[in-house]
Amino acid sequence: MIWLTWRQLRPTLITAAVLLGVAAVYFVITGEHIRHTYSSDLSTCRSNCAQVLDNFAGSYQNLRALIQLVVHAVPALIGIFWGAPLIAAEFERGTHRMAWNQSVTPTRWLAFKLAGGALASAVAAGVLSLLFTWWAGPQDKIDASPFDWNVFGTRDITPVGYALFAFALGALLGLLTRRGVLTAMALTVAVYVGVQVVVATQIRPHIMPTQTMSVSVDAQLLSHPVDTTITGSASGPTVTFKVKAPAGSWKLSQTPVVDGSGAKLPMSAVQNCIEGPVQSQSDLANCLAPYNPHVGVRYDPASDFWPLQWYETGIYVALAGVLAGLCFWRIRGHRD
Structure with a gap:
């Protein structure tokens, strides 16, 4: 056989x-x-x-x-x-x-x-x-x-x-x-x-089992354009923070930007900062700082x-x- x-x-x-x-x-x-x-x-x-x-x-x-x-x-x-x-x-x-x-x-x-x-x-x-x-x-x-x-x-x-x-x-x-x-x-x-x-x-x-981390949307984060983007749309300015997971890991999901209380950051706050005297991403971070904005990231480590x-x-x-x-x-x- x-x-x-x-x-x-x-x-x-x-x-x-x-x-x-x-x-x-x-x-x-x-x-x-x-x-x-x-x-x-x-x-x-x-x-x-x-x-x-x-x-x-x-x-x-x-x-x-x-x-x-x-x-x-x-x-x-x-x-x-x-x-x-x-x-x-x-x-x-x-x-x-x-x-x-x-x-x-x-x-x-x-x-x-x-x-x-x-x-x-x-x-x-x-x-x-x-x-x-x-x-x-x-x-x-x-x-x-x-x-x-x-x-x-x-x-x-x-x-x-x-x-x-x-x-x-x-x-x-x-x-x-x-x-x-x-x-x-x-x-x-x-x-x-x-x-x-x-x-x-x-x-x-x-x-x-996945891991999570909270990333603050601060001047250090916004100083790296590869990690964040600011775009415009027909309905007005839109800010999207593309936060990276740790090196070599697998990013599975990301939460919207939330304030210190855990509520979604109001778009009005972002619009006021963008329409105000903001000359750089660092200025944007300083303007948003009172809201303590941060993003939650879920990932699998390397x-x-x-x-x-x-x-x-x-x-x-x-x-x-x-x-x-x-x-x-x-x-x-x-x-x-």
Whole structure:
């Protein structure tokens, strides 16, 4: 049975190995160049290091974004082209009967197919993620938060969990649709994307206990334009304070500006200050000081990154296990 499973998966596995080999060569060659450039820029810059590093990151920004899309897509492609046809194609061709009529039980047949495909899926996604995480490391240090959705899901170990889930999902949908390979492929894409959105937006922010902090809207805060903005609108002046969470953390939400009593800062107070003799953001802070304005920020600290990686990967691996269990439960009902 192991030999038969290998023969069936061999073309796909060889193709995947070749593609991973090409990717590895590309990542190693270009990654070494990127790291050399990064080290050189750091060693030669003087007072303008921030601008030099921004230029360095910007030169690779589009390429990194493109590769991120590819890494995002790989688990879905595994579910579509490895998982969905795994069983559905066998039923379409009727080749499952050959194994079942040779003293191989459907459960054993399914176990070997799922184990082989799951191992290949985990290795492919893991190797690609490892290569890309190393390649993008110098750029990520400059302009990427590890909690950004397009970073968190394409680095380190989460792609392995995504790949296992997508593979098991495709296998189950292929088993349910039986001879409908294309239907299973389409359903795999729809369900996988839906689960990804739900987990990223509704589950991930609540996995770890969050922390809160109160940030005073004072002259020190307003002296950093990157942290705050003052905009205008058709209905009049509007002040928006974009307060940053601690470095490396994941900002989840921010309260409106409130006064010392905890009530929302009245817009009339802001308008009076803006329309008055305010020449700078520092003047604005001094004008608002009697109200004791401050903003509440809820965030996950930087130390939560790896626990979140493990928890989310565990969620997807558990889901993959449940889907595999449903495959075994469903296969017992097939007799042809």
